[in-house]
Amino acid sequence: MNKFGLTLSFTILFIFNFTNGYAVQDSLFLYTRTGCPDCHSVKQTLTESGISYIERTLDNDKFGPQMLHKLSLAGFHKRIHLPVIFLNNQLLHPAYKTAKGLIEIPIIQVEDSLKNKFQRGELNFAVDKQPATITGKDSSQVSYDCVVKVPVIYLICDSYKTEAEAKAAMNKLISDGYNFAGILFYQNRYRVFTQFYSENTLAGFGLNTIKEKFPTAYLFEMPGE
Secondary structure, three states, X not given: OOOOOOOOOOOOOOOOOEEOOEEOOEOEEEEEOOOOHHHHHHHHHHHHOOOOOEEEEOOOOOXXXXXXXXXXXXXXXXXXXXXXXXXXXXXXXXXXXXXXXXXXXXXXXXXXXXXXXXXXXXXXXXXXXXXXOXXXXXXXXXXXXXXXXXXXXXXXXXXXXXXXXXXXXXXXHHHOOOOOOEEEEEOOEEEEEEEEEOOHHHHHHHHHHHOOOOOOOEEEEOOOO
């Protein structure tokens, strides 16, 4: 029990997995932004603990849609508090997936869990020949908001009552080339989307294009918190 009054048990981490006598390597992905103090703190903690990670900074435009897609697949559709952390394909922060759904967890608890499991040998990270370093540009003296303040606008092509129907429709879209297709569960409906946007004009263009194939398609922005 820590100062937050909560205990964590990451049951889905790869623990002592072996294939042909070799330990399966885990991959830790961090989505960060320059000037985010929480991002700086987490990177510093991981580096000092000897934990290697793959950083994908949102300063690079291509990683924003990638992050949103992975969050959507994990079922997370709220305000995004950086850093976004994935262990392999499992979302750890800003929320952790349990049998009861997604639970938002303080970042310090995620750090502690990763450090403890790494020290116990329950996580196997590849050794980085050039360990990540914290540059002055991203120092803790820089104080920007760690919240990603962009709307996520989904281009919904159809909705379904059951998850099985929605998954079948999503897989069909992916096989047809819609690589960012996914499912949004809201108000007891499984809404299958072909794409998502963070800007209204582009979303409008996307809707006009997709209506040729899905006449009832519409744009849907998840209500804010």
